[in-house]
Amino acid sequence: MTQLRYAQRGTKQSLRARNDVLVLQAVAAGAGELARTDIALRTGLPAATVSAIVDTLLKRRLIRQVGPGDSRGGKPRMLLALSDHHQFIGVHVGSSTIAASRLTLSGHTVRSVDGVPHHGADVVAAVGAAVRQLSGPREGVVASIGVALPGIVDSDGVIREAVNYGWRMMPFARQLSADCGGASVHVVNDANAVALSEFALSSQPSATVALVWIGTGIGAGIVLDGRLYTGTEFRAGEIGHVDTGLSLRCRCGRVGCLETVSSLPSMVGDAGDDAIARYLDGADDAAARGLRERVGRAARELARLLSLLAASLDVTEFVVGGPVVGHPLGPPFLRTTNEALAIRPMPGFPAVTLRFSTLGEHSSVLGAAAHAIRQELGVMLTMPAGATSHATTPLSSAPR
Numbered sequence: 001m002t003q004l005r006y007a008q009r010g011t012k013q014s015l016r017a018r019n020d021v022l023v024l025q026a027v028a029a030g031a032g033e034l035a036r037t038d039i040a041l042r043t044g045l046p047a048a049t050v051s052a053i054v055d056t057l058l059k060r061r062l063i064r065q066v067g068p069g070d071s072r073g074g075k076p077r078m079l080l081a082l083s084d085h086h087q088f089i090g091v092h093v094g095s096s097t098i099a100a101s102r103l104t105l106s107g108h109t110v111r112s113v114d115g116v117p118h119h120g121a122d123v124v125a126a127v128g129a130a131v132r133q134l135s136g137p138r139e140g141v142v143a144s145i146g147v148a149l150p151g152i153v154d155s156d157g158v159i160r161e162a163v164n165y166g167w168r169m170m171p172f173a174r175q176l177s178a179d180c181g182g183a184s185v186h187v188v189n190d191a192n193a194v195a196l197s198e199f200a201l202s203s204q205p206s207a208t209v210a211l212v213w214i215g216t217g218i219g220a221g222i223v224l225d226g227r228l229y230t231g232t233e234f235r236a237g238e239i240g241h242v243d244t245g246l247s248l249r250c251r252c253g254r255v256g257c258l259e260t261v262s263s264l265p266s267m268v269g270d271a272g273d274d275a276i277a278r279y280l281d282g283a284d285d286a287a288a289r290g291l292r293e294r295v296g297r298a299a300r301e302l303a304r305l306l307s308l309l310a311a312s313l314d315v316t317e318f319v320v321g322g323p324v325v326g327h328p329l330g331p332p333f334l335r336t337t338n339e340a341l342a343i344r345p346m347p348g349f350p351a352v353t354l355r356f357s358t359l360g361e362h363s364s365v366l367g368a369a370a371h372a373i374r375q376e377l378g379v380m381l382t383m384p385a386g387a388t389s390h391a392t393t394p395l396s397s398a399p400r
């Protein structure tokens with residue numbers, strides 16, 4: 001069952017009215033089984049209001065008529081469902097490549113591309129090329145593009161700062177929109193995107209998701225009671241440069257940042273694939289011992305910070321997203337962090353646990369699309385069960 005939840009962030013005038021969103025939500029949740037009268041009952045809105053809104057949504061091709069249902073003695077009831085006409089592209093900008101998927105409003109992946117290379121300086125052009133690969137002539141229109149990337153991103157799609165790329169105040173949304181013929185573009189921080197993808201999988205409208213992104217950088221994405229929490233200056237979750245008290249020099253220029261011990265490159269260090277394989281086999285040579293120490297230290301420092309976040313937010317589970325999820329060091333890192341968290345539970349709190357994001361490496365693509373839908377229509381997507389399994393199959397450039 002697809003659910004669309006009111007996000008109160010719609011940018012399009014016609015969907016700002018909560019009633020429109022309520023009707024759209026009801027149609028989504030009804031999965032093709034509801035007619036106008038049922039929607040009036042479910043939403044509590046007057047039948048005439050529902051009918052007028054349904055007409056508008058049909059005209060906008062956000063919903064469609066699927067055929068007559070049981071007549072229940074009166075006039076035949078015309079059943080309604082979400083339309084696949086409006087489609088959304090989610091893009092994830094990784095450290096060297098781009099992945100993107102085209103999704104319907106009900107969360108089904110229509111087509112994907114993966115491994116599109118970029119070289120840091122040409123990210124906008126590379127994202128534009130990936131979008132064009134997905135925008136070919138097929139049914140439906142691309143209503144909006146969501147892009148997930150590292151950095152502090154404001155509500156206008158300006159990247160205020162991205163250390164990885166050396167960007168400051170870069171108007172990414174505007175530049176990509178210009179590159180894509182004026183398309184509507186919404187940019188979101190990558191950790192926030194994964195948090196949105198986890199929220200999209202939850203059936204609770206007011207779920208809280210605390211996500212930790214571990215890759216070259218470290219960040220957190222927080223959905224608080226059903227709302228993405230970005231903070232007043234869009235810096236919520238910027239935990240990578242919190243002081244651990246250790247003495248390693250960080251790429252930001254300071255000493256002791258969390259990223260100097262708990263980021264993926266810090267854990268890997270100078271170990272090659274062979275050394276990692278020996279470590280995973282339980283070997284005891286110098287390289288394997290080095291990895292064991294670095295993974296242990298990364299886990300301890302992250303656990304310390306997560307305890308603080310757990311107490312601040314009153315959460316008992318953290319989700320891990322980002323490159324670490326698909327990395328060979330991911331499982332031992334997750335296990336060691338959970339062990340570190342279990343050693344010192346806080347009074348009155350159940351043990352805090354960590355798990356990998358449900359959609360793995362592709363969660364940021366789906367989260368970027370969910371962000372685009374949220375910004376465009378004011379609703380939060382809920383991924384249907386079928387779409388989840390489809391989305392977790394390896395992305396490829398082949399059409400479905």
Ligand SMILES: [Zn+2]
Nearest residue numbers: 241250252257
């Ligand atoms: Zn730093």
